[in-house]
Amino acid sequence: MLLASNSSSILGSGLRSPEEADIASYKENRTAQIRLVSSHNEVYEPCDDSFALVDALLADRTNLLEHCPTMCMEIGCGSGYVITSLALILGRERGGVNYIATDINPNAVKVTRETLDAHGVDAELILTDIASGLENRLAGLVDVMVVNPPYVPTPEDEVGAEGIISSWAGGENGRRVIDRILPVADHLLSEKGWLYMVTLTANNPSEICLQMRKKGYASKIIIQRSTEEESLHIIKFWRDFDTTVDEVTDQSLIGFLGSLLAQIPLFSLWRGSNSNDNC
Numbered sequence: 001m002l003l004a005s006n007s008s009s010i011l012g013s014g015l016r017s018p019e020e021a022d023i024a025s026y027k028e029n030r031t032a033q034i035r036l037v038s039s040h041n042e043v044y045e046p047c048d049d050s051f052a053l054v055d056a057l058l059a060d061r062t063n064l065l066e067h068c069p070t071m072c073m074e075i076g077c078g079s080g081y082v083i084t085s086l087a088l089i090l091g092r093e094r095g096g097v098n099y100i101a102t103d104i105n106p107n108a109v110k111v112t113r114e115t116l117d118a119h120g121v122d123a124e125l126i127l128t129d130i131a132s133g134l135e136n137r138l139a140g141l142v143d144v145m146v147v148n149p150p151y152v153p154t155p156e157d158e159v160g161a162e163g164i165i166s167s168w169a170g171g172e173n174g175r176r177v178i179d180r181i182l183p184v185a186d187h188l189l190s191e192k193g194w195l196y197m198v199t200l201t202a203n204n205p206s207e208i209c210l211q212m213r214k215k216g217y218a219s220k221i222i223i224q225r226s227t228e229e230e231s232l233h234i235i236k237f238w239r240d241f242d243t244t245v246d247e248v249t250d251q252s253l254i255g256f257l258g259s260l261l262a263q264i265p266l267f268s269l270w271r272g273s274n275s276n277d278n279c
């Protein structure tokens with residue numbers, strides 16, 4: 001979560017596996033690079049975590065296109081890099097997709113607006129805490145939610161502090177904001193809704209997946225990437241109607257964690273064709 005140095009364009013990530021290099025090359029060739037047209041010293045500049053999240057969306061592009069979302073949402077949009085990328089991945093020309101993004105930082109909302117405008121993407125931007133005020137309007141409507149939350153373990157009093165600190169300050173185990181986002185996601189996601197979220201090893205991603213499993217969600221690690229500073233996991237959650245809460249026992253947890261780990265090398269299977277004519 002180091003802040004990236006100032007650059008005129010936002011490219012991919014640092015160290016890449018062959019699959020990731022492939023995806024990055026795909027990204028660079030198939031989707032417009034997101035230009036950093038605006039910045040602010042109090043707004044999180046896209047970094048390894050942002051790149052990993054967008055790489056996960058690219059890796060899952062075929063599924064996203066077939067998913068035909070009509071409502072996409074980002075919580076904590078920062079510079080707008082992720083929501084703009086998502087719109088470009090889904091195709092600007094495709095009508096009927098609504099984008100909405102929130103951030104608690106007013107400067108982030110301004111920078112996101114400029115990033116979206118520069119790429120011809122229309123989205124509703126809301127200055128709010130997570131999705132406060134949107135609970136009724138968006139309940140059960142969000143088909144794709146993307147979140148790169150403040151996940152760094154920090155002293156509790158830094159959580160929610162004004163300005164750039166709120167970009168990373170996650171309190172104990174980095175979970176303070178994440179644990180508030182999960183029930184909101186559950187409330188806003190549609191029946192077919194998908195959540196893509198960045199987590200760090202210190203956040204205990206397995207426990208997050210278990211928590212979501214208790215709410216009826218299956219999960220999959222789409223990208224696991226270690227940088228010098230951190231080990232990031234991009235996890236996708238979706239409702240699994242075959243799982244009931246009663247089935248989530250300690251025994252199933254053991255099997256579940258095993259299967260979660262076994263999924264890591266499979267992320268290349270999530271890449272696919274460029275067809276977007278299915279909706």
Ligand SMILES: C[S@@+](CC[C@H](N)C(=O)[O-])C[C@H]1O[C@@H](n2cnc3c(N)ncnc32)[C@H](O)[C@@H]1O
Nearest residue numbers: 044050076077078103104105129130148166167
């Ligand atoms: C790690 S940054 C990610 C920014 C951007 N999504 C990206 O990936 O580059 C986290 C963002 O969440 C915002 N944020 C932190 N706490 C929030 C809250 N309670 N509600 C809404 N946004 C919040 C921060 O202002 C920051 O823009």
